[in-house]
Amino acid sequence: MDERAKMSARRVQVYYGTNHALKNVDVDILDKTVTAFIGPSGCGKSTFLRCLNRMNDTVASARVEGLIEMDGRNIYDSRVDPVQLRAKVGMVFQKPNPFPKSIYDNVAYGPKIHGLTRNKAELDEVVESSLRKAALWNEVKDRLAAPGTGLSGGQQQRLCIARAVATSPEVLLMDEPCSALDPIATAQVEELIDELRSQFSVVIVTHSMQQAARVSQRTAFFHLGSLVEYGETGTIFTAPNDPRTESYITGRIG
Amino acid sequence: MENTHILSAFDRDLEAVQTHVMRMGGLVEAALLDAADALDNRDEELAQQVRAGDKAIDALEQEIQTECARLIALRSPAAGDLRTVLTVMRIAAALERAGDYAKNLAKRTAVLSQMSPLGASTGSVKRMARAVVMLLKDALDAYIARDAAVAEDIRNRDQDIDQMYNALFRELLTHMMEDPSNITAAMHLHFIAKNIERVGDHATSIAEQVIYLVTGAMPGEERPKAEFMQGMETQN
Numbered sequence: 001m002d003e004r005a006k007m008s009a010r011r012v013q014v015y016y017g018t019n020h021a022l023k024n025v026d027v028d029i030l031d032k033t034v035t036a037f038i039g040p041s042g043c044g045k046s047t048f049l050r051c052l053n054r055m056n057d058t059v060a061s062a063r064v065e066g067l068i069e070m071d072g073r074n075i076y077d078s079r080v081d082p083v084q085l086r087a088k089v090g091m092v093f094q095k096p097n098p099f100p101k102s103i104y105d106n107v108a109y110g111p112k113i114h115g116l117t118r119n120k121a122e123l124d125e126v127v128e129s130s131l132r133k134a135a136l137w138n139e140v141k142d143r144l145a146a147p148g149t150g151l152s153g154g155q156q157q158r159l160c161i162a163r164a165v166a167t168s169p170e171v172l173l174m175d176e177p178c179s180a181l182d183p184i185a186t187a188q189v190e191e192l193i194d195e196l197r198s199q200f201s202v203v204i205v206t207h208s209m210q211q212a213a214r215v216s217q218r219t220a221f222f223h224l225g226s227l228v229e230y231g232e233t234g235t236i237f238t239a240p241n242d243p244r245t246e247s248y249i250t251g252r253i254g
Numbered sequence: 255m256e257n258t259h260i261l262s263a264f265d266r267d268l269e270a271v272q273t274h275v276m277r278m279g280g281l282v283e284a285a286l287l288d289a290a291d292a293l294d295n296r297d298e299e300l301a302q303q304v305r306a307g308d309k310a311i312d313a314l315e316q317e318i319q320t321e322c323a324r325l326i327a328l329r330s331p332a333a334g335d336l337r338t339v340l341t342v343m344r345i346a347a348a349l350e351r352a353g354d355y356a357k358n359l360a361k362r363t364a365v366l367s368q369m370s371p372l373g374a375s376t377g378s379v380k381r382m383a384r385a386v387v388m389l390l391k392d393a394l395d396a397y398i399a400r401d402a403a404v405a406e407d408i409r410n411r412d413q414d415i416d417q418m419y420n421a422l423f424r425e426l427l428t429h430m431m432e433d434p435s436n437i438t439a440a441m442h443l444h445f446i447a448k449n450i451e452r453v454g455d456h457a458t459s460i461a462e463q464v465i466y467l468v469t470g471a472m473p474g475e476e477r478p479k480a481e482f483m484q485g486m487e488t489q490n
Contacts, residue, residue, distance in 0.1 A: 250331070
């Protein structure tokens with residue numbers, strides 16, 4: 001195991017009913033690093049991402065085998081509370097999904113239910129710092145009571161990032177966070193990802209190989225449920241080892 | 255790996271630019287051979303043709319660089335495609351330099367034709383030019399075949415050119431020591447020999463680029479070099 005590993009997966013298998021969706025995956029997610037998962041649709045990258053915060057627990061037919069550790073502790077241990085885990089391993093989804101509440105309440109929700117703040121002043125502080133980290137504060141500070149759903153798509157996505165950041169996660173999972181955004185909003189989110197990297201690990205699933213190349217330091221290529229290649233992003237995009245990786249990233253049949 | 259892109263226009267763009275490289279290679283090889291023939295046969299007309307022909311080589315190089323910039327901007331090539339584009343750019347630059355050396359050879363031929371011949375040295379230059387054109391041709395063939403083993407062999411063969419240059423250097427030095435009135439002609443011939451030797455270096459750099467293209471890494475170890483001044487000290 002890499003000494004800088006924040007999370008480490010060994011021999012991970014996922015089945016959806018009889019469908020063997022993920023086969024024997026070994027990955028170390030490094031601390032304070034952006035890791036990109038790429039691969040064609042159905043390759044298992046999102047499935048694996050969802051293993052990292054036990055989102056697959058919510059899928060009745062899903063069965064996860066193998067070992068996934070965070071800081072050396074098995075996250076599938078029966079003593080681990082998945083809700084607490086998800087505060088430590090936050091998630092941002094493809095489509096911005098703010099709660100039908102005010103901007104303030106969207107961000108305050110996590111700290112409130114996890115009891116992370118003692119009073120209103122502390123909560124205000126967490127909301128402001130989270131919105132600042134998500135590079136949204138200046139745009140919304142005068143209308144915190146306005147509904148989150150009234151923001152533009154790019155702002156909504158940054159609101160969701162602020163919401164995820166508010167619980168002080170150690171790892172942030174992002175499942176195609178920019179696929180519903182225009183190029184400017186995408187650039188803003190990418191810039192944000194690069195800033196967040198100084199505080200925690202980011203794992204991003206993306207269909208845009210250019211995005212993976214732009215934002216990540218490490219890239220993992222999944223194909224047909226297997227991890228084909230995992231390495232330094234610059235190497236993956238200039239001289240990958242596996243011919244399947246080469247075929248995929250150069251736009252040949254994968 | 256599949257050989258064709260899902261987006262077939264990408265393949266057409268890549269093929270077009272590589273076709274230009276091969277055309278450029280053909281022109282440079284012909285220019286070098288013609289220039290060496292013109293020198294040996296004192297054919298000023300042919301020399302003039304070589305000088306004029308360099309424009310076409312330069313234009314092709316420009317076109318290749320423009321196409322490569324376009325490919326990078328529009329297609330965002332990655333991995334092997336990216337290495338192909340980078341390789342094409344460097345090969346084009348190396349061929350452009352080689353073309354300049356052929357032109358320079360032709361220029362000096364115009365001067366040398368007015369002077370009395372210096373033994374059989376123009377014959378030696380011609381043999382050296384032929385050897386270097388073979389090297390260049392093989393380097394370009396290795397590129398087309400994506401053959402790292404042939405490319406590695408070319409790196410080693412460049413020392414034959416270096417040896418021919420060293421022999422010619424001694425020959426010219428002898429002419430100059432025998433009769434100072436030979437110095438002008440010998441100096442011109444020496445520049446010609448040196449330039450042909452540099453074409454060999456460009457062929458080697460193309461070969462190294464092929465190794466990068468195929469393996470993803472530039473060859474590491476120093477290539478063998480023929481000692482330049484070996485045995486020269488005693489003559490000083």
